[in-house]
Amino acid sequence: MSRLGNLGAKLYRGEVGYDFVGKRKFWYAVSILITITAIAGLAVRGLSMGIEFQGGAVFTTPKTSVSAPQAETIAEDAAGHDALVQELGNGGLRIQISNVDTEKSDEIRDTLSRELDVAADDINADLVGPSWGSQIANKAWTGLGVFMILVVIYLAIAFEWRMALAALIALIHDITITVGVYALVGFEVTVGTVIGLLTILGYSLYDTVVVFDSLKESSKDATKQTRWTYSEIANRSINATLVRSINTTAVALLPVGALLFIGGGFLGAGMLNDISLSLFVGLAAGAYSSIFIATPLVADFKETEPQMKALKRRVLAKRAQGGDEGEPQPAGATAVGTAGDDLGDEGDGAETGSLVGPRRTQPTSRGRGRGRPSGKRR
Numbered sequence: 001m002s003r004l005g006n007l008g009a010k011l012y013r014g015e016v017g018y019d020f021v022g023k024r025k026f027w028y029a030v031s032i033l034i035t036i037t038a039i040a041g042l043a044v045r046g047l048s049m050g051i052e053f054q055g056g057a058v059f060t061t062p063k064t065s066v067s068a069p070q071a072e073t074i075a076e077d078a079a080g081h082d083a084l085v086q087e088l089g090n091g092g093l094r095i096q097i098s099n100v101d102t103e104k105s106d107e108i109r110d111t112l113s114r115e116l117d118v119a120a121d122d123i124n125a126d127l128v129g130p131s132w133g134s135q136i137a138n139k140a141w142t143g144l145g146v147f148m149i150l151v152v153i154y155l156a157i158a159f160e161w162r163m164a165l166a167a168l169i170a171l172i173h174d175i176t177i178t179v180g181v182y183a184l185v186g187f188e189v190t191v192g193t194v195i196g197l198l199t200i201l202g203y204s205l206y207d208t209v210v211v212f213d214s215l216k217e218s219s220k221d222a223t224k225q226t227r228w229t230y231s232e233i234a235n236r237s238i239n240a241t242l243v244r245s246i247n248t249t250a251v252a253l254l255p256v257g258a259l260l261f262i263g264g265g266f267l268g269a270g271m272l273n274d275i276s277l278s279l280f281v282g283l284a285a286g287a288y289s290s291i292f293i294a295t296p297l298v299a300d301f302k303e304t305e306p307q308m309k310a311l312k313r314r315v316l317a318k319r320a321q322g323g324d325e326g327e328p329q330p331a332g333a334t335a336v337g338t339a340g341d342d343l344g345d346e347g348d349g350a351e352t353g354s355l356v357g358p359r360r361t362q363p364t365s366r367g368r369g370r371g372r373p374s375g376k377r378r
Contacts, residue, residue, distance in 0.1 A: 163212050170286075
């Protein structure tokens with residue numbers, strides 16, 4: 001078995017683990033810091049909106065000897081503001097200029113024809129009106145809102161409202177970080193960006209639901225035992241699904257990373273950056289939030305319930321009375337079983353969130369020979 005497979009088996013059996021829920025305040029602080037940085041970048045630098053949202057013109061030229069930086073300078077002088085130039089595979093150029101009307105577009109095409117030494121009729125000019133971009137933006141916001149509502153309703157029915165609220169907070173966390181990264185990096189926001197942003201929400205929700213499903217099964221009879229608190233059961237659920245989350249995220253990030261770093265970086269296919277960056281950042285943020293944000297939030301919400309408070313008092317009281325037998329061991333995590341797996345065993349004071357060794361069994365004698373002398377009766 002591979003090392004990762006061995007690690008997964010040990011996590012499931014409870015031989016190793018990390019106390020995610022116990023250290024949740026640290027990870028909350030990290031998430032708040034990242035979110036504040038993303039919001040600050042969005043407020044200071046803002047988003048570089050593509051031509052689809054601002055309106056403008058896109059000029060496609062045939063093969064020319066003028067380089068992209070030179071063409072960018074020519075286009076900016078002709079338009080009076082910034083231009084985006086990309087080299088095409090056939091040796092031509094794609095020149096994008098925002099906030100350009102029809103009359104200005106004709107002037108820019110004539111200037112490009114003269115400076116690039118190509119015929120004006122060979123330069124293709126596509127105009128995009130700002131009203132079309134506003135329609136796309138409104139539809140994107142509408143789709144995002146509908147998605148959020150459906151997610152909350154589904155999770156509230158399939159699990160409970162606390163899990164639905166935690167998942168919603170995690171999704172908002174992922175969106176904020178992804179949008180903030182776009183502002184800090186300065187990549188252009190296009191329709192592809194919106195598609196990528198909506199796509200990552202599904203991946204983020206998938207990882208969260210996997211952990212929630214494990215937690216739901218493990219905590220089914222939580223109040224009937226005195227070995228673990230709800231937070232400790234939640235920590236077991238995270239550790240039991242940790243390797244699965246890592247594997248699915250890594251497999252998804254590999255092709256997206258190839259698009260971003262190889263396609264957009266080394267090969268210069270800049271049009272891939274808009275969708276690949278949103279997917280890459282969103283997938284990573286989604287995996288992070290499902291482990292460090294969503295499930296710990298559920299534990300915090302559940303620990304406010306009277307029955308879970310009573311459970312915690314019983315667990316701590318039993319450990320205090322158990323002496324050395326029930327003393328919790330160093331922080332880690334035990335594996336998550338089904339609803340009946342060890343949760344009903346009240347004879348073991350071991351703590352979830354701790355490294356668990358072999359169980360100790362006490363010799364018992366049933367009523368065999370009780371009250372009767374040994375040996376043969378004479």
